[in-house]
Amino acid sequence: MSKVKMKIDEKVIETESGKTVLQAATQAGIEIPHLCYHPRLPGTGACRLCVVEVKGARALAASCVLPVSENLEVYTNTERVRKARRLVLDLLLSNHPLDCLTCEMAGRCDLQRYAYELGIKETSFKGEKTNFGVREREPFFLRDYDKCILCGRCVSACAEVRHRYVIDFSHRGFATRITTPYDLPLLEGGCEFCGECVQVCPVGALVEKGRIQKGRNWETKRTQTICPYCGVGCTLELHTYKNRIVNVTAPEGVGVNRGSLCVKGRFGIAEFVNSPKRLKKPLVRKNGKLVETSWKNALKMVAARLKEIKERYGAQSIGFFSSAKCTNEENYLLQKFARAVIGTNNIEHCARL
């Protein structure tokens, strides 16, 4: 990779060969609106929103597929560029429901954002609208292809990131849509419900079912943490509202997973954390049955029984199962308790299982 010097909006920028103009601009802090481009996916130049004016060139160029080159000069925000962008958005909105009042993506929707920035209230093109209907019978997320802007991010994510190739464009012209082979249900089409497609969708076409009507994007709090399932340790973002997890995503480019997750990490957390079956009070066995009690009682009983058993049979008669699900701090503390307080090395966790 060699160094390349170029100009974006009159600003001299140093970047590396192999990068696109959009990437170089982003690096330099210059934002170019885009819909089909996503940093983890190859550029396709499909949406034409990221067009820029290139000095010496007749036509506008899609910056997401325009490679940088020495002495290249581009302009990202001229009247000509803005006009082209407005037209792209105008055309997209001509076949897009304007139900932002209830759309789950409101507040995080790229289409909504760019329409706002360019001041487009409604489309100037009247005509037919697609009526594909919402697919919501399958688990975890729904597909509302009437909201789909055919950017192709989901197709790329499935193919390039997940190597699954479950979905692709089908039909042509106005009837173009994203489908599985023969429009089979996702599971039969080989979908693993990793949700990569949902995460990269820039509009409300792919929506996690668990979040519907559970809180708007600007109301939820996001907390970055680590997945509780396997040992890979993917970074997650828990979206919470009113002390419930309403959605789980992966922050883009962060952690070992860089934004990817599996079905369990993305869709398998909220329900168990929020479950009404979670234990809420200590239980003790009375007449063969587990009944609720106070912490004070429960702990007093545990302390008394452990003491009694240790005195009667010795410390080696007590064993501890620690947990590969608990934190380092908790594992440390339990082995300290076993060794320093009870006096036994009888402690293990399920490392072997």
Next chain:
Amino acid sequence: MAGLATSLGSGAMTNSIDEIEFAKVLFVIGSNTTECHPVVALKIKDAVSKHGAKLIVADPRKTELCDFATLHLQHKPGTDVALINGLLNVILSENLHNKPYIDERTEGFEEMAKVVANYPPERVEKITGVPKEKIVEAARTYATLKPASIIYCMGITQHRTGTDNVFSLANLAMVTGNIGVESGGLNPLRGQNNVQGACDMGALPNVLTAYQRVDDPALREKFARAWQVNSLPDRPGLTISEMLNAATKGSLKSLFIMGENPALSEANLNHAREALKKLEFIVVQDIFLTETAQMADVVLPAACFAEKEGTFTNTERRVQLVRKALEPPGEALPDWQIIAKLSTLLGYPMRYKNAEQIFKEIVKLTPSYAGITYKRLENGGIQWPCPDKNHPGTKILHKERFARGKGRFHPIEYLGPAETPDSEYPFYLMTGRVLWQFHTSTMSGQVDGLNQIAGEPFVQVNPQDAADLGISDGETVRVSTRRGELLIKVKITPMVDKGSIFAPFHYSKAPVNLLTSDALDSIAKIPGLKVCAASITKL
């Protein structure tokens, strides 16, 4: 981990997840990575499809990863040592080994070479069922392309000969000079989010934190002083399987169980459940009323990962921050608070204000964590060893030298599984996980969508076997072993070879560990969950 620690001096992934993508050859053995570690599988697939790496998959089942593989070595269950010795045999006889590396950095080569000399491809083909041409090709591919990374999982360790299997893999990696190099190494994928951390923290019967041995008086003294107690127990304690045996025999009277579900996860479940029943007093701390909690005398409600602060250590030794996103339900408390309260009641006050205070105590006693602070973890994790505050963490282990000095070769003879099929139990029964559930389903079983896709237990049967037995897809059959039997639905699939069946152990409705063997590996004491002999009966 015992095998890795003895061979190399440290029982953990030698390299990092990010490096997998840039290996020239990947040898994946005993790991159904796509289903069990999906995000690591992405890196393997990236290596193959984006960078042209060769992938060799050794697995008795035709796993999804085989679609990306140059070679699939479909060896018979439990014949891993023979297969690996076969690869070593070819590498040595064709002079593909890395002599300077072996001379400079390892010991015990001659003894190992003597043993593998007895495993020519012809003999290995007979034991493993893998055609000798494939063994030769795999050996050449692995030995000639560099860097080469070995990735393995429970399919290697959960055997009577689990430690032998790991020794053999270490032999393979060392003989080609692949340990201590970028994108190479020997990489165990760990099954639970914090199994690495639980080991690092000394939740093991023979070691304190960072594998400091309990039978070393100086180390005991160090901990006793820090913890302000007169002495600490000096003899290694019992493992989980041994504790359950001791309970059966009556010498263990009480169990304190934090977040584990042995009433479903243990091998030879009937035995495990009997053992739990014999105990005088069981305490369970958990987030749900699990199968084990239902047998307890006291159940303490715990906060889950999203409701507390702390750290997890992942399979590549990366210590990462766990952050609190919400309040625990009802009166549930973080496990560390429960332990601290209990300890205080028992006359040993533990007064930690937060998890960070505990971590500060940990790093003082744990050399490999010494340089880690919560503040440093704010911007991504740090891989141990991290000996001081300015150390960036360690991406690759054993770079200049092995943790134990020289890498140790082990001469390993093939022993075979504890049970092999016979006329009464003609099938190999293998167990494992599926993508859609996790371990004993305590967490994943609460999720409707996952249950919708994979809520029912099943056993995979090869189409030919199904035809011979006259059973059809979805039919309920009886699967029996010497330890127990259960009724379970059949899923006919070429994923399993003829003569083998596979069942996931997630389900309490058909607990497959009623059937598995608790024959233990002699060193690591892991039960041979992966293979046993079984029969299928049409009802």
